[in-house]
Amino acid sequence: MSTYPAGTFPATFIGGAAGVWRIETSTAVTGEPLPPADRLEVREGIVPTSAGTWRLSGVAGHPRYVERREKAQLDPVTPPLGRPEATMAALIPIRKSAAWWALPQDERRAIFEQRSRHIADSMPFLPRIARRLYHARDLGQPFDFLTWFEFAPGHARAFDELVAMLRSREEWTYVDREVDIRLAR
Amino acid sequence: MSTYPAGTFPATFIGGAAGVWRIETSTAVTGEPLPPADRLEVREGIVPTSAGTWRLSGVAGHPRYVERREKAQLDPVTPPLGRPEATMAALIPIRKSAAWWALPQDERRAIFEQRSRHIADSMPFLPRIARRLYHARDLGQPFDFLTWFEFAPGHARAFDELVAMLRSREEWTYVDREVDIRLAR
Numbered sequence: 001m002s003t004y005p006a007g008t009f010p011a012t013f014i015g016g017a018a019g020v021w022r023i024e025t026s027t028a029v030t031g032e033p034l035p036p037a038d039r040l041e042v043r044e045g046i047v048p049t050s051a052g053t054w055r056l057s058g059v060a061g062h063p064r065y066v067e068r069r070e071k072a073q074l075d076p077v078t079p080p081l082g083r084p085e086a087t088m089a090a091l092i093p094i095r096k097s098a099a100w101w102a103l104p105q106d107e108r109r110a111i112f113e114q115r116s117r118h119i120a121d122s123m124p125f126l127p128r129i130a131r132r133l134y135h136a137r138d139l140g141q142p143f144d145f146l147t148w149f150e151f152a153p154g155h156a157r158a159f160d161e162l163v164a165m166l167r168s169r170e171e172w173t174y175v176d177r178e179v180d181i182r183l184a185r
Numbered sequence: 186m187s188t189y190p191a192g193t194f195p196a197t198f199i200g201g202a203a204g205v206w207r208i209e210t211s212t213a214v215t216g217e218p219l220p221p222a223d224r225l226e227v228r229e230g231i232v233p234t235s236a237g238t239w240r241l242s243g244v245a246g247h248p249r250y251v252e253r254r255e256k257a258q259l260d261p262v263t264p265p266l267g268r269p270e271a272t273m274a275a276l277i278p279i280r281k282s283a284a285w286w287a288l289p290q291d292e293r294r295a296i297f298e299q300r301s302r303h304i305a306d307s308m309p310f311l312p313r314i315a316r317r318l319y320h321a322r323d324l325g326q327p328f329d330f331l332t333w334f335e336f337a338p339g340h341a342r343a344f345d346e347l348v349a350m351l352r353s354r355e356e357w358t359y360v361d362r363e364v365d366i367r368l369a370r
Contacts, residue, residue, distance in 0.1 A: 002325030007286055010325065046325065059323045064249075067291035101192055106252040109290070138244045138323040140187030140195065140231065 002046055009060040011134060013091055013146060014041040016052025021089060021183040029167075031095070031177035040091065040183055046139070056093055058134025058146040065112050070119050077126040086130060086150035089183040090159065093136075093143035100174035101137075116169035125162045128155040143177065187231060194245040196319060198276055198331060199226040201237025206274060206368040214352075216280070216362030225276065225368055231324070241278055243319025243331040250297050255304050262311040271315060271335035274368040275344065278321075278328035285359035286322075301354035310347045313340040328362065 004010050015023065015034060019041030026034060035053045043049075046057045066074065100108065112118050134146040151159050163180070166172060189195050200208065200219060204226030211219060220238045228234075231242045251259065285293065297303050319331040336344050348365070351357060 003327070004325045005283070005286075005322075007283055008322070008325075059325075061323065062286040063289050066289050068289045071289045098190070098192055101247040104248050104251050104253045104256045105290075105294070135323055137190075137193070138246065138320055140189045140193075140244075142188070 012047040014052035015054045029178040058136040079127040079130040085152040090149045091181040095177035097176045116171035197232040199237035200239045214363040243321040264312040264315040270337040275334045276366040280362040282361045301356035
């Protein structure tokens with residue numbers, strides 16, 4: 001029943017005792033935490049499994065807010081996932097409120113970029129931080145997005161700055177659940 | 186693992202021998218047809234089932250292209266689903282090409298509305314035709330959208346006009362699979 005087309009990247013994140021990523025911290029920033037786990041396994045696909053103590057699935061795919069001129073700026077400085085030196089990672093699952101999802105497209109875009117400068121102010125952190133945004137809302141998951149980041153230890157402080165910047169903006173007033181999971185391999 | 190929030194409407198359409206809707210015709214407009222079936226059952230939720238000869242699931246939810254001023258025009262003239270006089274329906278599953286999904290948001294919006302007038306030229310058909318758009322791409326389904334329409338027999342000709350208008354526009358050059366299923370109860 002599920003066959004994902006080229007250009008989409010379904011993944012399942014499993015928190016438990018297995019996986020190449022060691023969970024260093026798991027912090028409930030807003031709302032409910034996730035159950036404790038020692039390691040994180042990332043599997044390709046939406047995997048029906050009872051492995052681990054928690055499981056989150058999402059699908060990365062087409063851009064929801066990025067416009068042509070932004071894409072032209074982003075593409076050349078966006079690093080790939082899986083760089084050998086990127087031995088640190090973060091999985092930050094996020095849910096936005098009903099008020100966010102009730103907004104029409106132009107108002108969500110205005111909050112996201114014109115008022116919160118999500119793309120413009122993230123740009124200086126590239127190409128140090130690799131990232132992929134998985135969408136989970138249409139999958140009936142407990143979060144709307146699973147945001148995934150990879151970086152070298154020397155850029156951990158820059159990553160903290162990026163996350164603090166995003167959390168300080170108007171867009172984040174619509175976030176009603178957020179867990180920040182830091183990882184190392 | 187799947188609990189859908191308020192404001193989302195997951196559904197599974199099952200073509201087979203059961204269901205309140207009689208399948209009058211099922212036409213492959215572009216690409217592969219669906220296997221023949223006599224009746225259509227619509228179940229709430231993403232239902233794992235082997236019932237029927239085919240199954241399609243999708244989730245209706247937040248607007249992807251509609252802007253505030255359009256929403257203000259649409260909302261007052263949008264009829265509910267399930268009107269007693271709406272004894273005819275259409276299920277039109279649609280898939281768009283990789284080229285469509287690779288476009289940034291502003292270019293998809295421009296094709297959808299500025300150049301194809303999807304919203305503006307659909308508006309005159311309201312409130313005669315009730316509709317709901319289910320998204321299926323993130324679910325790994327064979328179609329990206331399941332479009333659902335309900336209308337009274339007296340408005341069947343208007344519905345044909347609406348569908349012909351949409352198919353004649355630039356947006357539709359990105360449709361690479363479409364099946365048109367007409368129903369009555």
